[in-house]
Each structure stands twice: as structure tokens, then as C-alpha cells.
Amino acid sequence: MQAIVQDRYGSPGVLQTRDIAKPQIADNEVLVHVHAASVHLGDLILMTGTPYLMRMATGLSKPKIRVPGTDVAGTVEAVGKDVERLRPGDQVFGWCTGAFAEYARAPEDHFVKKPASLTFEQAAAVGVxxxxxxxxxxxxxxxxxxxxxxxxxxxxxxxxxxxxxxxxxxxxxxxxxxxxxxxxxxxxxxxxxxxxxxxxxxxxxxxxxxxxxxxxxxxxxxxxxxxxxxxxxxxxxxxxxxxxxxxxxxxxxxSMFVRQQGRPSVKTQNPADLQVLKELVEAGKLTPVIDGTYPLRATPEAIGHVGQGHARGTVVIALIGAAA
Ligand SMILES: NC(=O)c1ccc[n+]([C@@H]2O[C@H](COP(=O)([O-])OP(=O)(O)OC[C@H]3O[C@@H](n4cnc5c(N)ncnc54)[C@H](OP(=O)(O)O)[C@@H]3O)[C@@H](O)[C@H]2O)c1
Missing domain, CATH: 3.40.50.720 (NAD(P)-binding Rossmann-like Domain)
Structure with missing residues (x-):
């Protein structure tokens, strides 16, 4: 399958489009045929390896995760034997590692069914x-x-x-x-x-x-x-x-001394909040704003654009219906 692969930290040029093996799923995992993925600032941090402190988590000299991308929407291609809720053919969105690829895998609870009102591009934008x-x-x-x-x-x-x-x-x-x-x-x-x-x-x-x-x-x-x-x-x-x-x-x-200053923290995706976001979408209270869509091979440009700090909503990588 085609995927964006990163062997080292650096400028957008470190992201290369390559042919790699399709991911193998574990018993509790789902394989998703990716229709769209979206870009957020965490992808920029993973690409550049800065701030350097972040490398404690992402890999000191080179990225531990070779295929970047977390926010994804697509169609379930296969499920592990312990998967109960999802079936091949289901249209889903959620999070994984390796979203910038034709196929991605993650545990079943990282995905929910896509609301019919959203396109795959919009659903992929409901991420980090x-x-x-x-x-x-x-x-x-x-x-x-x-x-x-x-x-x-x-x-x-x-x-x-x-x-x-x-x-x-x-x-x-x-x-x-x-x-x-x-x-x-x-x-x-x-x-x-x-x-x-x-x-x-x-x-x-x-x-x-x-x-x-x-x-x-x-x-x-x-x-x-x-x-x-x-x-x-x-x-x-x-x-x-x-x-x-x-x-x-x-x-x-x-924040330790001033009551009006909140304490910053890293936010993490979880199944309960994914469900809340889906319900807000279904209630008509949340509609993702799409800055623009890029084909898979233009992922470096997409991340570079987000890095400029003037995105209008969310930048999306479209794999199906675009020249990937
Ligand atoms: N805590 C966490 O876990 C977590 C997770 C995700 C993101 N973040 C942080 O959240 C921050 C925002 O992320 P983001 O993804 O929303 O960034 P973004 O998509 O790049 O958006 C930045 C926005 O800032 C606006 N902007 C630039 N200069 C401005 C100014 N002088 N006054 C007002 N607006 C200005 C831009 O609008 P214009 O084009 O109109 O200038 C742009 O819409 C980042 O610093 C990121 O690190 C934290």
C-alpha cells in the first residue's frame, strides 16, 4: 500500500511516499481502508522532532512511529476475532497510528460509526x-x-x-x-x-x-x-x-500561584469523548470546518501549511476520490 514514511526528523522533505506492507491486525483490532485523514499540530511536532523535549515520547534520534497521522475516517476492511461492534463495510472515524496511508489499524474502541451527515473528509477532521x-x-x-x-x-x-x-x-x-x-x-x-x-x-x-x-x-x-x-x-x-x-x-x-490561570495539560483521545463529539455532530451542533484537501503525496505540504499558523479549520488528506 502507499503510505507516508518518515525515517528521521526535519523539514517536510523527510516525509516520503513509499510502498509498504499493509498492517496486520491483532485480535482486538480493526483494519480500516482510509478514505481521509486530517492534520494537526502534533503531526508537525512529530515531523520536526521539536520541541526537543517531545522526543522523550516520540523517539530520541529518530521517530519511533514511521507512518505518521492519527485522525482518520474510512471503511472497515477486516476485523480481529475479538471485535464485537464493527463489521467489514462499516463506515467509521476515530484515531490510530499511521493514518497517512491507504490502510490503518487500531483497537475497535478507537472508532465509531460515521454519522451519515458527514463526508469522510469532515469525519476525519473530528480528531485531536x-x-x-x-x-x-x-x-x-x-x-x-x-x-x-x-x-x-x-x-x-x-x-x-x-x-x-x-x-x-x-x-x-x-x-x-x-x-x-x-x-x-x-x-x-x-x-x-x-x-x-x-x-x-x-x-x-x-x-x-x-x-x-x-x-x-x-x-x-x-x-x-x-x-x-x-x-x-x-x-x-x-x-x-x-x-x-x-x-x-x-x-x-x-497556575500554581494565580487562581485565574488554568494549568496546561496534554489532551488525549478516548472512546467516551469520541462518542460525545459524534453526538454533537448528530445533534447539528458541530460541523468541522475544512481548510482544504490534499492528496496523500502532498502530506508534507499539508503539514507545512498547518505549521504556518494560519489554517482555517482543519487540513485534510483525501485518499479516495483524490489522486493519492
Ligand atoms: N493541549 C493539547 O493537547 C493541544 C492539542 C492540540 C493543540 N494544542 C495547541 O493549541 C494551539 C492552537 O492549535 P490549532 O491547531 O488551533 O492551531 P492552528 O490551526 O494553526 O490555528 C491557529 C490560529 O491562530 C490564529 N492566529 C494567528 N495569529 C493570531 C493573532 N495574533 N490573534 C488571534 N488569532 C491568531 C490563526 O488565525 P488567522 O489566520 O486569522 O490569523 C489561526 O486560525 C497550538 O499552540 C497547539 O499547540 C494543544
Whole structure:
């Protein structure tokens, strides 16, 4: 099968399209014929091997995982003998290792059936970024109906999900983005949109109960001034160019002394949250925003684009229906 293979860390050129063997499944696993996969900042971190600290998990001198990609949608091709819920032919989405390939495998509980309302490209986009947004808004922001929520970086991978999820939880949502994305952020449900090229939200008179900062372009102290007395700031920055790890560490230290600063944490995908996201989609409360689709061989360009920090929603790799 065709797959993106990575032997070393570096620039997009380290990702090569090669013919490799189809994955073999274990008894509890499902083999998925990949229709689409999506790109998130974790793919950039795995490609570059930066911040270097991340190599403790991904492999010190070279990546432990040779085929990158985690977020996936496709058709079940085969199932192991202990698989109970899924059958060949089922259309599914979820997460795996090695999504940037024609076939991928993972345990059965990493997948749920794809809602009929979503294309494979949209379903593949409901991955790490959506899970991160859900966990930040629900578990850390504890967002309640009527609260004022501000999402900085509202037009990106995490932001487009966070705006919709905060709305689904009944919040009054303000999204911050650049001029080009004002209409997009409004269209996904934001009650108010601030164009950061014209207005600095940290200087506005409005006070927010929860600020999710996906960007880190203002100091944390300045950003906290836009909070209500009981409000909380979550600084979710850190991924682009691997250069913002210092900010995450600072946020972790400040959170020990300052009540309004939330503690950063790494978000992980899990079956329960995948189900919650599926239900939000089925209820018409969550629709992935697709920045664009790339064929498999253009995965390096797709990851490079995400690395520029101006994606509009989620970047998708389309394998079926595109020249893979
Ligand atoms: N904790 C975790 O486990 C976890 C998981 C996933 C991601 N993250 C972190 O979440 C952050 C966001 O990730 P992402 O995937 O959403 O990134 P992304 O898709 O690249 O989006 C970044 C967004 O930031 C916006 N932006 C750039 N400069 C801005 C500014 N000055 N003011 C306001 N918005 C600005 C861009 O919009 P414009 O084009 O309009 O400028 C873009 O939409 C990253 O730092 C990443 O590391 C954390």
C-alpha cells in the first residue's frame, strides 16, 4: 500500500511516499481502508522532532512511529476475532497510528460509526483538535449556559471546534481572528467576532468568564485583565514551530500561584469523548470546518501549511476520490 514514511526528523522533505506492507491486525483490532485523514499540530511536532523535549515520547534520534497521522475516517476492511461492534463495510472515524496511508489499524474502541451527515473528509477532521477543544471547554473551562467565553485563535484547528462546543454548552461566545476569517467565525456560531488586526481584546471593557488562548500573542498577565473576577484563562499555545514550549511551562508555574490561570495539560483521545463529539455532530451542533484537501503525496505540504499558523479549520488528506 502507499503510505507516508518518515525515517528521521526535519523539514517536510523527510516525509516520503513509499510502498509498504499493509498492517496486520491483532485480535482486538480493526483494519480500516482510509478514505481521509486530517492534520494537526502534533503531526508537525512529530515531523520536526521539536520541541526537543517531545522526543522523550516520540523517539530520541529518530521517530519511533514511521507512518505518521492519527485522525482518520474510512471503511472497515477486516476485523480481529475479538471485535464485537464493527463489521467489514462499516463506515467509521476515530484515531490510530499511521493514518497517512491507504490502510490503518487500531483497537475497535478507537472508532465509531460515521454519522451519515458527514463526508469522510469532515469525519476525519473530528480528531485531536476537536477532542482538545471539548476537554478544554467542558473539563477545564467548566463552561456554563450564559457565561461569556472568548476564543483567541477562533478560526484555527482547535478554535473552530471550541467556538461551536462553547455555543453548544450555551455560552455567549466571542471569537478572535484576522479580517479574512471574520465571516467564517461568525458562520460557525460566534455571537461576537473581534478582528485582531483592528482591535485588541485585552483592552476592551468586556470581561469574560473563560478565555481560551490558542495563540499566545499577548502576555498572560495582560490577557487575564480581560477576565471577570471569577474567570479563568487557559493558555493552550505551544505547537507552532515548536517555539512556544516556554510559554506552556510559564503557564504551568503561574497556575500554581494565580487562581485565574488554568494549568496546561496534554489532551488525549478516548472512546467516551469520541462518542460525545459524534453526538454533537448528530445533534447539528458541530460541523468541522475544512481548510482544504490534499492528496496523500502532498502530506508534507499539508503539514507545512498547518505549521504556518494560519489554517482555517482543519487540513485534510483525501485518499479516495483524490489522486493519492
Ligand atoms: N493541549 C493539547 O493537547 C493541544 C492539542 C492540540 C493543540 N494544542 C495547541 O493549541 C494551539 C492552537 O492549535 P490549532 O491547531 O488551533 O492551531 P492552528 O490551526 O494553526 O490555528 C491557529 C490560529 O491562530 C490564529 N492566529 C494567528 N495569529 C493570531 C493573532 N495574533 N490573534 C488571534 N488569532 C491568531 C490563526 O488565525 P488567522 O489566520 O486569522 O490569523 C489561526 O486560525 C497550538 O499552540 C497547539 O499547540 C494543544
Amino acid at each position: 483538535s476537536a477532542t482538545t477543544a471539548l476537554q478544554l471547554v467542558r473539563d477545564e473551562g467548566h463552561v456554563q449556559p450564559g457565561q461569556k467565553v472568548l476564543i483567541n485563535g477562533a478560526s484555527g484547528g482547535v478554535g473552530t471546534f471550541a467556538v461551536q462546543i462553547a455555543k453548544a454548552f450555551g455560552a455567549e461566545v466571542t471569537g478572535v481572528c484576522s479580517t479574512n476569517n471574520v465571516e467564517l467565525v461568525r458562520s460557525i456560531g460566534a455571537d461576537h467576532v473581534i478582528d485582531y488586526t483592528r482591535e485588541d481584546f485585552t483592552r476592551s471593557a468586556t470581561r469574560y468568564d473563560f478565555i481560551l488562548d490558542n495563540v499566545g500573542n499577548h502576555s498572560m498577565a495582560k490577557t487575564r485583565r480581560a477576565l471577570s473576577p471569577t474567570g479563568m484563562l487557559l493558555s493552550n499555545g505551544g505547537g507552532h514551530q515548536g517555539g512556544k514550549l516556554g510559554r506552556v511551562i510559564k503557564a504551568a508555574i503561574v
